[in-house]
Amino acid sequence: MTTTPDRTARVPFWLRWLVPALLVTIWLAVAGIGGPTFGRLDEVSSNDQASFLPAGAEATAAQNWQAKFRDSREVPAIVVIENGSAFTQAQLGQAAALAGRLEALGAGSTVIGPIPSRDAKAVQFVVPIDSSREVKDIVKELRDEMRASAPAGMQTFVTGPAGLAADLASSFSGIDGILLLVALGAVFLILLIVYRSVLLPVAVLLTAVFALCAAILLVFGMAKLGWIQLNGQSQGILSILVIGAATDYALLYVARFREALTHTRDRTGAALTAWKASWEPILASGATVIIALLCLLFSDLNSNKALGPVAAAGILCSLFAGLTLLPAMMALLGRAAFWPFRPGLLPPAEREPELATGLEGQKGLWRATGNLISRRPRTVWTASVLLLVVASAGVLQLKAHGVPQTDVILAASDAVDGQDALARHFNAGSGSPVVIVADETKARAVLDLVKASDGVGDANLLAAEGVPVPTGEPGAPLAAGAPAVARGAAVVPAVRDGKVLINATLDYAADSSEAEGVVDVLRWEVRKIDGGALVGGVTATALDTNTTAQRDLVTIIPLVLAVILGILMLLLRSVLAPVLLVASVVLSYGAAMGVSAVVFNHVLGFPGADATVPLFGFVFLVALGVDYNIFLMSRVREESLKHGTRAGILRGLGVTGGVITSAGVVLAATFAALGVIPIMFLVQLAFIVAFGVLLDTVLVRSLLVPALAYDIGPRIWWPSPLGRPGAGPAGRPAPSAEELEARNVGAG
Template sequence: MSAPRTAPSRPPRWLRVLLPAALILIWVAGGAVGGPYFGKVDEVATNDQSTFLPQSADATQVNERLPDFLGEGSIPAVVVVEGGTALTEEQLTDLQALADDLAAVEGVLDEVSPPIVSEDGQAVQIFVPIDGSGEVRETVVELRDVVAADVPEGLEAWVTGPAGFTADLAEGFLGIDGLLLLVALGAVFVILVIVYRSPLLPILVLMTSLFALCVALLTVWWLTKAEIVVLNGQVQGILFILVIGAATDYALLYVARFREAIAEGRARWDAMWRAWRGAWEPILASGGTVIAGLLCLLLSDLASNRALGPIASIGIVFSMLSALTFLPALLVAFGKAAFWPFIPKRPAAELADDLTGPVTGVWARLARFLTRRARPVWIVSTVVLLVGCVGVTQLQAEGVPTSEFVLGYSESRDGQQVLADHFAAGSGSPAYVLAGEGKASHVLAALEDADGVDSVSIVVEDSATGQAPVALEDGELAVTALGPPGTPAPEPTVSAGEVLFAVTLSDAADSDAAEQTVRELRITLADRGAGAALVGGETAIDVDTNDTSIRDRTVIIPVILLVVLVILMLLLRAILAPLLLILSTVLSFGTALGVSALVFTSVFAFPGADPAVPLYGFVFLVALGIDYNIFLMSRVREESLTHGTRAGIRRGLVSTGGVITSAGLVLAATFAALGVIPILFLSQIAFIVAFGVLLDTFIVRSLLVPALGLDIGRAIWWPSKRLWREGPETGGGAAAGSAPHDTNSGSELAAAPTRRSLRRR
């Protein structure tokens, strides 16, 4: 083995001391400033689904006009109380007292409605307007405490409605700042201890990830504060997991290079520089691929998707910076001690190009096996993955009811079911129809004739309830008088020449039937000469969100594929290899999605999936899955320039096998940690990405890609002149189906040791 070389133009000792120290201090300062912002995310985050809609959606336009009719920031909670038999007068009196107590809760707006008795007399509903600009969850929690304490004996009560569902959703996201981070960091630490068998190195790697997350969160917080991006619990959870997983992966790649240099006997500064030169290009290419894929989400019409793109990209940027600055500085500071007690003392054994010598280690054995069985391996791997893709036909990604967003117990979901048993199922979450004053009679006629509509009211002035029943008499609007006989009927509220109808649907607001009613209402209003009447409300928000999500995944997925393909071509200076890598990653994604669909349906019995689930799964699996192929193929290209393509593939597989497998396990574990948050969307993303990463790590990158490359030979670098036409092919061991122009057949290599032995004799 040749003597270790030092890095050229070695800097003076003072710089080798001060530069790492300065980098460490900068990152520690950034972490100290950003750390406290974990407890301040609620100040800028929102989980209001309507804020995610595109500006052009009907529901968005109606939502923006609601304050003109209903007042600023009101979100209704519905208290539903049920008895086993008809309610008595005494119970109704007690329920009126309960309504008065609810009105005194901080955060409740205007007047709480009196108890409204159902037709069967066995239940009542009380409408409680809540300040939507305040702490909705805290207000709902207090309402539930009051209800639990004051509900008459023998009756059961629930707090539901839009405010109730918002509170339950916010409750589900509460574990993001604490539980999610603890589970993710704990899983990563255990894996790193097993991989490195060192107590110190896992801590250094986790510091790299955690400090990157602190600085990324600090940046995102201020961008959200300035209303440049929209942050919600969903995006926040993905940001945390993505930064921890990506930063750890990049750190593992750098540590592997640093370990090689230390094993060669290099001093800590020289080892750092050697590792940095070997790691910066694949890390930047990998991170750039992820960022490019994420930024494609800016093409989305949904604000939540558009927000994830730049927010997650910021996380990836700081992950790369931390892995290329903070970690190298830490390793320079600790040197060999970082690997204690198993300090590397010799280079890892390489697989001989002639394949005849004894081999040790899993990856060396796998490399020799793939060389001899390349074609059967990639064919079988492809068939297995294709079989898994069949499950995609079982995927139900057309949207799920709002009541199913939260996994486990949900008081709002149970209350909504009780509400539907005694009242119109759409009570508390009306559809709103915004129409020109001159077209109001046409709109009302269409609403009265529509299927799925239980009742219609119009927003009126000078009324405690804010709404009054309305009917059509002789072609004119007739608003029902509120109050004792002889009381004049209130006037409809008119704003900018428009009036607002509140439409109670016969079906639950988040049901498929209600969504179909909204779709038919939009068609009917357009056909009945209602002018530019717009339909909004909770159901319309669901409709527009689902439709936009389907449009987004249709547009964005092909764009991501094209962008990633271009990046791979630039990195590998070839066309065929990037095409094969893209196809293998897409195949892996299809298998992950197919298996996940079967698990969701048959094992977890999920009610379906959001249309954005396949899009998010694709973004993460393609962008992150291609990372491992970048790690592998960049090393393969490096080795191929010296040893030839087939030997380069074997050497690349042996060199990167351990680190990429460790990185895959870490990334799968971090995404699996999302499953501790009881939100359906995050649980589904957690399974799809974790399973897909493992699939990509152990089958695609370990078997399919190397076997395919060994079978094709140097033609895989087409049209690269340097590797395809003129590249060395000193390493034979040609697999079945070798290209005719490859040199050194397997028989020649097998005979080579015998000839060398004869010459020595």
């Protein structure tokens, strides 16, 4: 870096004060509008699993047909009353009287029940809930009413799709408060330790928080216009991603700003010098992540499509905050930002040392690391690769085929307990039937086949009155409050456009893998009779979601890799280096997934993983992992142009080591904060990304990449002129690896 003269007097007033103050004021206004919008995200958020499916999925097509038979806005809640012994006639009468109380709540259409179990130790009600209202609030009312009105000594539960959705929404309720507090607290503590400054961590956190406010405003607007579908999962990831990315970009800029302050007293000049040195890697990093996230638009799952633009909007706002707000604050604060350990001016001879080995001026950990790499580069990168390959073997244990919805919620859940109660006393699939849409002329044959199928407890046609006949129980409801058909009576089916609806209760819980297997078989069997038949319902929705998610892996991963490779080639003006960098990050991803699989199965005892976990893990780890390689290799290229490739590698590693490690620790800590939300998917994603980022920061970026690049030498930049054999700085021949090793040994 050329010595920058002290030009404070020449910098105009508007550039020193007005422009930075204006930028800070604009961001204050954005935060003032976006901050309050955070509490309104629930207005445009939905956690309905069925709405995440693509329009072409069979479960979606079946759901569309269901809408023609009944109010498609309704989602069933199953109310269960469980007794320690068989219900007496008097207790059954008390239970029957509860139907009126449930009707009085006005949750939706007609309440069905009570329906007694085979062992007479439980009864259930089917309570349709209008999903256009707040399902969580209605479920709470149902639970309060049942606790107050149920016969003494009996347990009550509200479960089914509505109960599970309500408990899922409650689990996400910590996103607005606890998640942010944990993430911001972790970031502040790390920055305090790294910089031993009071003002700088505050400035970096303000950058992250203001970026989040802008992202929330942007996402709220897109959701309000109907461009995206927002859910609690996307909200949590958005918050963490923005805080982590904005902090990463801020740390890179702060490192260049601090370095510039050692060359000049001019805070404005230092801020501009730092901006010129950091804008390209920050922009390349942000563009890589944004485009990788937008590749999710090619997913067949609407939930993945929604996350793509939501997360990309967050990175875009982080990018703008890192390149405008933080430089403006640094220009205003100058050295005061680092108080009490303000950087001083270096003597002119130390500002740009002549490099022979690349280790000059370095000390401590990064000098030792550079020394190891320069002496044994092939041993270092070979050992690193072998370690990653061994860790990747754990991928064979990964069970990412979806998990029952009752296992998704890790906290105490009344709905999960209710599902267990249903399984003890009723057909396990009671309350969440499989729905078959069949041709009217073939309905009887399809019904007979379904009834005879393994895993199906009972099946009935939807009655002409439009009310599903309760199935799988020993008799009709005691007090249905709606038309019901006695077992064995002729049913006049409801017909819409030549189609009928069949409800089938399974012997297995609706969210179990066994139930999915039954649905898979039913789809093949019913089409032998009716080629246009559709099989839908809760189980079919979960099955189609898992199948689509696994298909997305094959579609999205090549796209993401191609995008990242292209951006790296443009940034580094090379072909070989980007290919090796992408290969290293993919290997790091495999190792992270392998270790995660072992931890999930044998340490945390999870029954499996959501089918979208590998895809999300790949997008975040590969896109974010490349960030650190961008930060490293862009600086290595800069130093290589001045000092030669091998010296430039050691110099680049030394000057970026601290900042990149700090950035990795911060990002890992922010993603780890997702673990406070008791949802299995988020806990698993938190571990995968946090561990993967640390692995990438400590092993891949610190040892594997620099050692491999050092071993290859100038050819790493092929086919650019910098990669020609013997290419060195300023036209001088580059020293060989043996010459540099001898110099390093001599330097001690």
